[in-house]
Amino acid sequence: MSKVFDPQNLLGMWLKERKIQNQSEHTLLxxxxxxxxxxxxxxxxxxxxxxxxxxxxxxxxxxxVERQQLSPSSLQRMLSAIRQFMKWAEQGQYLAFNPADDYQLKRQSRPLPGMIDIETIQQILDQPAPEAEGQQQMWLRDKAILELLYSSGLRLAEVQSLRIKDLDFNRQLLRITGKGNKTRIVPFGTKAKDAVMQWLQVYPLWQGDFVPDAHVFITQKGNPLGARQIENRVKLQAQRAGVNVDLHPHLLRHCFATHMLSNSGDLRAVQEMLGHSNLTTTQIYTHVDFDHLAQVYDQAHPRAQRTK
Structure with a gap:
């Protein structure tokens, strides 16, 4: 028998459990x-x-659909939330059954994300520094951000939350805290290493408190750089390079994945570096499947260039 309940209270209970399970604030909202x-x-x-x-x-x-003209992906998201909520309610015996289990939307094929060729990315990353000293310092920070986004396929939130203690320059590895507070270790190339080290020379000039827990990317006042600020700086540097592309952090992540796969064919290695829990998420880039990680990175990434 199902229990008597108030739906809004039930929703609050479900969200509280999801929060305990380390769901992100964005997902919970x-x-x-x-x-x-x-x-x-x-x-x-x-x-x-x-x-x-x-x-x-x-x-x-x-x-x-009729009132808001929602896209298929938005409808899938809504149905998924309702299905998970009602499944939880069924398991807690608040519902006798979950009607969402029997309802499926026709899935749209997932298009390959927008792409930029390697030459265009090189044009952005290798552009000359501005002449003004203040802008030069800004460029060193922005270049380090761009290099890490492309070098290691980081999400926007991951590069924004990166701490000094997460950098291992000797082994050229990053400790990344991704979705659901899951931690992964990913390599970064020599170009990215050089860019970050140059930026860290500017760091103390910007009132940066150089301690292990400090954010790697900060404003001139020493405050952690916000996600929107990072997005704006990425766009600006593409414009400054004369590239007619609406560049954003997630596009660089897509380029990282596609360029790595096209040069290596190693789907599982790229899955691990991207932090995808499900291989099918990575398969939007390719249908090829092989094995191993750091060796593939050294051989395949166009800006790895490690010293042998």
Whole structure:
């Protein structure tokens, strides 16, 4: 038998459990928004959650398409949140069954993300420094960010949260804290190493407190650089190089993955470096499958250039 419950209280309980499971704040907010919207739909129809059927889900998602012209990917995200919430409620015996289990949207094929060729990336990364001293310092920081994004396929949040203690210059390895607070170790190339070391010479001039827990990338006042600031600086440096591309951190991550795979064919190594928990996520780049990590990086990445 299902228990008597208030849907909003139930949602709060579910979100609390997801938070304990180290779901990111961004994901939790999306879950709360999507499930709350569905619960409001049920309340408007005077429909108890325990009485929801597949036809109700179809009506709800159809109304979202009609009123908001949502994309298939947005609908999949909403359905996924509702399905997970109701599965949890079923397991807790708040629901007798999960109607979302029987409802599937037709999946759209995942397009390969936008790409930039290697020559264009070299043009951005190897552009001359500005003439003004203040802008030169900005460029050294931005170049280090760009090199790490492309050298190691980091996410925006990962490069933004990078700490001094995460850098191992001797072995050219980074300790990355990714989604769900999962830690992984990834290599970075000599070009990236040189760029970061040059930036760290400027670091104390910007009131940077050079301690293990300090952020690697900071503002001129010594504060951690924000995610939006990083995005803006990446765009600016592409423009300064005369490249007609809307450059953003995630695009550099896509380029890293594609260029590594095209030169190595080592899907599992790239999966590990990207921090993908599921191999199918990495397979949007290729269908080839091989094995090993740092050796592949040395041989394949266009800017690794390690000293043998």
């Amino acid at each position: 999306a879950y709360e928004r999507d499930v709350s919207d569905f619960l409001a739909f049920c309340e408007h129809k005077n429909l108890p959650l325990a009485d929801v059927e597949t036809a109700d889900l179809r009506e709800y998602l159809g109304s979202k």
